[in-house]
Amino acid sequence: MSQKYLMKGNEALAEAAIRAHCRHFFGYPITPQTEVAAYMAKRMPKIGGTYLQAESEVAAINMVLGAASAGARAMTSSSSPGISLKTEGISYIAASDLPALIINVMRGGPGLGGIQPSQSDYWQATRAPGHGDAQLLVYAPSSVQEMVDLVIRAFETGEKYRCPAMLLADGMLGQMMEPVSFPDEIALPASKPWALTGTGEKRRPNIINSLYLTPSQLEEIVRKRFERYELIKQNEVLWDSYRLEDAEYMVVAYGATARICKAAVEIAREMGVKAGLFRPVTLWPYPTSQLAECAKKVSRILCVEMSMGQMVDDVRLAVNGTCPVSFYGRTGGIVPTPEEIAQQITALAAAKA
Amino acid sequence: MAVIFQKTKGLTDCETHYCPGCTHGIVHRLVAECLEELGVLGKTVGVCPVGCAVMAYDYFNCDMVEAPHGRAPAVATGIKRVQPGNVVFTYQGDGDLAAIGTAETIHAATRGENITVIFINNAIYGMTGGQMAPTTLPGQVTQTTPYGRDTGYSGFPVKVCELLQNVDGVAFAERTAVNTVAHIRQAKAAIKKAFTCQLEGRGFSIVEVLSTCPTNWGMTPVEALGWVEEKMIPYYPLGNFADRDVHRKPEGENV
Numbered sequence: 076m077s078q079k080y081l082m083k084g085n086e087a088l089a090e091a092a093i094r095a096h097c098r099h100f101f102g103y104p105i106t107p108q109t110e111v112a113a114y115m116a117k118r119m120p121k122i123g124g125t126y127l128q129a130e131s132e133v134a135a136i137n138m139v140l141g142a143a144s145a146g147a148r149a150m151t152s153s154s155s156p157g158i159s160l161k162t163e164g165i166s167y168i169a170a171s172d173l174p175a176l177i178i179n180v181m182r183g184g185p186g187l188g189g190i191q192p193s194q195s196d197y198w199q200a201t202r203a204p205g206h207g208d209a210q211l212l213v214y215a216p217s218s219v220q221e222m223v224d225l226v227i228r229a230f231e232t233g234e235k236y237r238c239p240a241m242l243l244a245d246g247m248l249g250q251m252m253e254p255v256s257f258p259d260e261i262a263l264p265a266s267k268p269w270a271l272t273g274t275g276e277k278r279r280p281n282i283i284n285s286l287y288l289t290p291s292q293l294e295e296i297v298r299k300r301f302e303r304y305e306l307i308k309q310n311e312v313l314w315d316s317y318r319l320e321d322a323e324y325m326v327v328a329y330g331a332t333a334r335i336c337k338a339a340v341e342i343a344r345e346m347g348v349k350a351g352l353f354r355p356v357t358l359w360p361y362p363t364s365q366l367a368e369c370a371k372k373v374s375r376i377l378c379v380e381m382s383m384g385q386m387v388d389d390v391r392l393a394v395n396g397t398c399p400v401s402f403y404g405r406t407g408g409i410v411p412t413p414e415e416i417a418q419q420i421t422a423l424a425a426a427k428a
Numbered sequence: 429m430a431v432i433f434q435k436t437k438g439l440t441d442c443e444t445h446y447c448p449g450c451t452h453g454i455v456h457r458l459v460a461e462c463l464e465e466l467g468v469l470g471k472t473v474g475v476c477p478v479g480c481a482v483m484a485y486d487y488f489n490c491d492m493v494e495a496p497h498g499r500a501p502a503v504a505t506g507i508k509r510v511q512p513g514n515v516v517f518t519y520q521g522d523g524d525l526a527a528i529g530t531a532e533t534i535h536a537a538t539r540g541e542n543i544t545v546i547f548i549n550n551a552i553y554g555m556t557g558g559q560m561a562p563t564t565l566p567g568q569v570t571q572t573t574p575y576g577r578d579t580g581y582s583g584f585p586v587k588v589c590e591l592l593q594n595v596d597g598v599a600f601a602e603r604t605a606v607n608t609v610a611h612i613r614q615a616k617a618a619i620k621k622a623f624t625c626q627l628e629g630r631g632f633s634i635v636e637v638l639s640t641c642p643t644n645w646g647m648t649p650v651e652a653l654g655w656v657e658e659k660m661i662p663y664y665p666l667g668n669f670a671d672r673d674v675h676r677k678p679e680g681e682n683v
Contacts, residue, residue, distance in 0.1 A: 134499070145506065271491035
């Protein structure tokens, strides 16, 4: 863990995946995630791995489906419009109970949008990562080091519960450079007796499938999957806080926005407003009860996002009316400054006074 | 008592859901017999399409995965890249392969992906009840071409083997039929050759099989077999379209 490297977020997450024993990457170029693919293209051939540039995001996610069904630790990466194309495959991967890692380095939307940082795919990641009743594990790093740590965790947790995981980053995290270190040793993936490896004519065929034409059977399969989702909600929630101990005003933010909010909390405190930060690290499962608990100790909540207000839905659901929740967002690829956020916090305090 | 004939080990005992007179059953058996005869059943992974063969995972006696509509060649690519030593095949219909999955088909072919594609061309969407397929013949009546396919309006059928013939990554492409005993024997030889091609690491192999759909064609099984001979074969001539080594680097050389 000692050696430090100065790395771009996109490259650090790719290196983390390799160190986490991922040897199969399928991608398609799109800004601002392209460094992930470029890094994989350079590294994979040197270590006996596969980097394959697919003909589309649709094909890439289906190659991941194939590789995952063959038992490999497989991944793909893209940015917002590309993720929309992958949602078909993500639904099938979830429905086939396959683990896989999908990286979304978010950019401004909707449509072709822009190529600057954004957080406007929160709804897509947490509400409708594809058609049907299904969820993705969603991890939201807020530093380059966390991109490393959460990639490793996403692989391991996805395999534990046999479900796909997403690293929901943004163009700012992907493009920025910070010092990072990597764990000395990462456990090898556990054996996968369900994988399609060929029967060797020694066992019954393994079948990986998402079709159940009998409604009662399909309902049973979906319900069983949701029992696993309940376990995930109990065991896999991650969150962080900053200066919440004595805070009167709680800012809730994730990803790159959270680090800007940290600076905003400092500015607000210098101006005499006791602010603190609650930062969800997993967006699904959402730290609902933890946020509700913290909300009891503050008088106002401000949710800040690089979107028109998406995670704020989950904040309001968690708080459930016990504390007023305001929202401040920039969108289209505009990154808010600490000063403008601090101004929002102090305005809340002024309104209350 | 001597056993002179038995069902191939390549198929399970599961009853198929195919309509009476449909030739999917024949093609399943040919594929399964080839896998058994080549001794590769234990190291084969099959990929099912969306369409009439969607439940083929219950019929083939090897590891199987269900792909989204048209994506079977991409799924097969993922499997093959993880397990280059295994035999990987897709079993796809005309809508799956030549409409929604055109890109996946052509690009798996351009990569010379070392997989085998079994392509069932019955000129119609069977599973959804008989709509126009990319391979529906000019003038052919379907549910969505009720006045016959007007090529000036709905365009022309896709000739898959002719298209793939010009793709450098294609090692083997052959169009066959299963409407007569002679054609069935030729089809089996082609399927075996396609799998052999994969075992030799020669590149992408595809066998197109002209197949019947009596239910949606509105014919008896016997009439349907005749329709293949009279209407389909003249438009989709049988024969070999590619048989070559695409000179891929051996698996692993690049890594």
